[in-house]
Amino acid sequence: MGLREYKKKRDFSRTPEPPGEIRPEAGRRMYVIQKHEASHLHYDLRLEMEGILKSWAVPKGPSLDPGEKRLAVHVEDHPVEYGSFEGVIPEEEYGGGTVMLWDRGEWFPDGDASAKYRKGHLTFRLNGEKLKGSWTLARMGGKAGGEGKNWLLIKRSDEEAKSGKDILKDDLSVATGRTMDEIRTSRDRVWSGTEGEVAGPGQSEPPATKDPPDAATLPGARRSEMPSxxxxxxxxxxxxxxxxxxxxxxxxxxxxxxxxxxxxxxxxxxxxxxxxxxxxxxxxxxxxxxxxxxxxxxxxxxxxxxxxxxxxxxxxxxxxxxxxxxxxxxxxxxxxxxxxxxxxxxxxxxxxxxxxxxxxxxxxxxxxxxxxxxxxxxxxxxxxxxxxxxxxxxxxxxxxxxxxxxxxxxxxxxxxxxCVQRQEFVIGGYSEPGGSRVGFGALLVGFYNDSGELIYAGRVGTGFNEASLRRTMKALEALEQDKSPFQNPPKGRDARGVHWVSPELVSEVEFIEWTQEGILRHPSFKGLRKDKRPREIRREISALPPPDDGSAPRPSGHGKGNTVGGISLTNPGRIFYPEQGLTKISIAQYYERVADLIIPHLENRPLSLVRCPQGRQRKCFYQKHLTEQTPSVLRQIPVREKEDVGMYVAVKDLKGLISLVQLGVLEFHPWGSRGDRLEQPDRLIFDLDPGESITPHQLVQAVHLLRSFLEGLGLVCFLKATGGKGYHVVAPITRGPSWDELKEFAKRVAQQLVRMEPGLLVSVMTKSKRKGKVFLDYLRNGRGSTAVAPYSTRARLMAPVAAPLSWEELSPESAPDRFKVGNGPDLLSRPDPWVDFFSVRQAVTKTMMRKLGM
Known part of the structure; x- marks a missing residue:
């Protein structure tokens, strides 16, 4: 259809709508719905295809109920620029009335979008701010088809389908947060579509005026009561x-x-x-x-x-x-x-x-x-x-x-x-003054870890004047107590002449660096901070993104303070991730927090391990069989190999998990089958690995294509960010097929998808063929192959974590390695996106195999 009809109907000297041109296709496919109050209220669905926006007017708007089929009248194509239009079309112009950007995002067609559009039956997934999940657009036949203009918009049955929920009640603009009335009465009356973009050369900001700014004209501004x-x-x-x-x-x-x-x-x-x-x-x-x-x-x-x-x-x-x-x-x-x-x-x-x-x-x-x-x-x-x-x-x-x-x-x-290292610390004690000094000799300071324990960080003896010594001493005397507040107080000579205090004061300290033992080097007192609560003081660690949980090293040595999950750690202060200062005990504490989530994916499965005994920055190696004496808290599983039987380890509880961290294990890669029936896998795994020059949008598109294909076969699947460059899509299955049968099934799935999207996907390992494409790796389904476990750390820069995701969290704006040990609270504060993983009951059936030509 092109833009001829669109331009013929509009006078661009009068209407604020963009004239636009046909664009070359890019990797990302725009999707928008615009609420349009013209002669009749309706919703305009627009899908980017062939360089323009294919458009349908939906009189009653979309419905999340698969039982409701909504009429969608095919109208003229619109330019891609129209996807950011919000404002008021003059009444005397075509389509005169108020236009709101009601929803926006991306759409992911199942197969060749252009071919399916011409056939009159599009199936696709939406990833918008309001609408998500699988949808169908089907052209009606016969008289009802209105000469090909009348289509039906139908929500397909999936986890996003909701009977009884009226999505149209969510009635604010996704671009500006305004209502239709606010858009209609706004002084500028047209949103420029530049929210989230920075004005640069050739892109003007609003002109300066003598009047105070009008908040109603600001992108994203929402009328509301002022919060207290x-x-x-x-x-x-x-x-x-x-x-x-x-x-x-x-x-x-x-x-x-x-x-x-x-x-x-x-x-x-x-x-x-x-x-x-x-x-x-x-x-x-x-x-x-x-x-x-x-x-x-x-x-x-x-x-x-x-x-x-x-x-x-x-x-x-x-x-x-x-x-x-x-x-x-x-x-x-x-x-x-x-x-x-x-x-x-x-x-x-x-x-x-x-x-x-x-x-x-x-x-x-x-x-x-x-x-x-x-x-x-x-x-x-x-x-x-x-x-x-x-x-x-x-x-x-x-x-x-x-x-x-x-x-x-x-x-x-x-x-x-x-410019210098500087942060707040909690005061837990002070030492006696020496010589002619008044008040005290030094402050003993620390910070809180995730377990709510106060961790000793050293003495601060410089930076005071006589007034600050007297003032601080007066506050300390009122807080004295007999017992140390530190989880790991100094001992021996360092503890002589120390007075312990209740940890209620916060001091700001400047210092050169942290020692490997987690002690401040050359600290200097800068003042007391009454605007900070002691319990919120964590060790600040330079990273991107930095840790929010304050995980920090503890001093080397042995004893109760070095025990995690019932396992005593040797060299607990050994640095495993130098970029963040994360130590062996920090990693053990992370696994203690995620134990209930990761152990079900490791339990009773042979494990291949990535070990880094001296830390990520030193030599790491892949190991299937432990050469040291296997800790008694681990289970051993005999596995038939080419020439003999190898003994793999398996985790059965928290002690087993931490015992492997003690050995320097930074990655856990379980088999896709359990020890009682090794030859019958119970999960189907695909690894999507982006080649050179693949954009985040293309990677996300590939993931959605795979998901739609598997769901089309009848398989519910789950998503995992690998902590590297790509994603895993995993479908739990009942045990039945052999390794060879499952691998062949996975291969057929990959080959079929490559035939559907040859410009995006490749299923062969040859590196020269993977450039500019997403490698759809089905080989994880072969006997002996493994995949990194959910919640496993990765032996990579910045301590990333393989993280289960909900499908709503899949976005080109978020990298597959965005979750780190340091931002563990973000990972654990979400509802578990794989909560239903072990309750899914589904099989790779003969019908599915026949569909793939097996």
Whole structure:
């Protein structure tokens, strides 16, 4: 059909709709539904195909009930650019009325989309923000077909199908969060479609005006009541600043993080942990009340500015403690770098670069006093910005993605890079002073691990003056107790003359590095922190993404503190992952947390192991048979091999799992069959491995194709991110076929898919044929072949984990190695996506085999 009909019906000098052109096909296939209030309300379904958007008008909208067949009237093709259109078409123009971007995402056809479209029967999967799962578009025949224009849109039966749920009640724009009324009455009336994109050369931002910004015109802004409380977004610690123009870089201010809530003239200043500090920063509160902004929530940092422009945390703390009057500590200011709410609108979904523009305009046009400062930034050039910050003696920089939303949690969209190592520690004791020193000699400090234990991290004896010694000593004396609060207190000479205290004080410490034993090297006291709760203090580890759980090494040695899961670890402080400082005991503790999830996939199965006794950075090797004496907590399984019988190990409980970590095992690869019936596999496994130049969108497309094909045969399958470059698709099966039969079945599946998508898939191992394609590896289904277990660590950079995923989590925006030991809480806080894996009862049937020509 092309775009001739589309252009013929429209006057582009009058309508805001894009004229567009036919585009070359790309790897990603766009899908959108636009709610269109024209002469009659309807929903426009659009699927990208052959360089344009094939379009159907669905009068009643889509339904999640497979029993409901919704009429879909085929209309003229639209340009791909139309997929980002939201706004108002003038009434006198064709299709005049309000258009909302109701849903958007990708679609994945089953087989050749163009051929099936011409035949009038499309089956496909949607991965949208609202609609997901399998669907059918079928052209009606006879008189009902309306000369080929009338089709039926039908939800296929799968886990996304829901009878009785009206999906149309979800009635906000996925692009801007607006209702139809808000789009109709909006001043600009047209959304540009650039949410999530950074304005660059040739792409203009809204022009500057003398008026305060209109929140209703901002992409992603949602009308809402102003919340009475919120949490600040926090940055992850990294070793190197990110590169690229999509990042902006701000100075890391050395002060107190403060959220400013303003309602009329009333102002509340709230600390990072939710404490009301309005009275402590009275001058800032008074100045904020004078802003010509009626209602808003600002995010920033209160600092003391030195004459050279750097910040002085110690001076700020002295004023805080009443040791110096506020008027004598220097210029106090509030650097504002973000805005969460503005004049009736929630801005947390508005891209950062637009939020910062609002902050700047509010301060410049809102009569901001000198103490209210704009937290400026530099675009790109992260390394250069970082180097300059360090030369100027600053603490570091914070890097933020320009297109990111505001998240009330620690997020990889905000990254902090420090010039020196500096973090908070909990005080658990102090030593007697020596010589003429008053108060105490050194503070004994530590941090909490995931188990809620306070881990000793060393002594801090420098950085004090007489006033801070006396002030800190006064606070310590009130907290003295007989028992050490540390899980691993210092012993022998290091414990002499030590006074233990209840762990209620938090100190900020600057130091050079961590020793291999997990002790601070050359630490220096910077001050007490009353804005941090002791229980939230974790060891900060530089990584990308960094650990959220604070997993940290413990000192080497033996004893109770080095026992995990009933297994005593030797050399528990040995570094297994140097990039994060993760030690043997850190990895053992990770496996202790995931034991209930991983053991069912290892139990009673022969294991092939990847061992790295000296850590990932040293020599690692693949091992099927243990040469050392097999620990008694493991089971041995005899396996017939070519010339003799080999003894494999199998895990039966937590002790067995940890005993293998003790031996340096970093990867667990179980067989696809169990020890009682080795020759009859009970799972069908495909490994999708992207070749050179394959995009994330193409990889995801390949995964969806495989899933749709297997479900078409009648097999429910599960998804796993390998922790490497690709994905595994796994179908549990009842034991029946032999290894050879299952391998042949898997081979036929792979070959059939390659015939359907020869430009995307390949099923042969030859590397020269895999370039630019996804290798669909069916060989995991051969006898003796293995696949990495769900929740197993990988012996790779940054300690990735093979992670079970729900199908909703499959996205080109998320890498297959995104889950790490360090962000284990993210992995474990989700509902188990494989909760039904062991309850599925399905077989590879003769009917399935016949369909594949077996």
């Amino acid at each position: 409380e919120t949490k600040p977004q926090l940055a992850m610690l990294v070793k190197e600043p990110p590169q690229g123009e999509r990042w902006i870089h701000e100075i890391k201010y050395d002060g107190y993080r403060i959220l400013c809530f303003k309602r009329g003239k009333e102002v509340r200043l709230v600390s990072r942990n939710g404490k009301d500090w309005t009275s402590r920063f009275g001058s800032i509160a008074r100045d904020a009340s004078s802003l010509r902004m009626k209602n808003g929530i600002l995010d920033g940092e209160v600092v003391v500015l030195r004459p050279d422009g750097t910040t002085d945390f110690q001076a700020l703390q002295n004023a805080f403690e009443g040791l110096l009057p506020w008027g004598k500590i220097g210029k106090i200011g509030y650097y504002i770098f973000d805005i969460l709410y503005y004049e009736g609108y929630d801005l947390t979904r508005t891209p950062l670069f637009r939020r910062k523009k609002v902050v700047k305009e509010v301060l410049e046009k809102g009569g901001a006093p000198p103490s209210m400062l704009y937290g400026d930034h530099i675009e790109g050039r992260g390394r250069t910005v970082y180097d300059h910050a360090c030369r100027l003696g600053m603490e570091g920089i914070v890097s933020k993605r320009q297109d990111s939303r505001y998240e009330q949690r620690r997020s990889a969209n905000w990254l902090k890079t420090k």
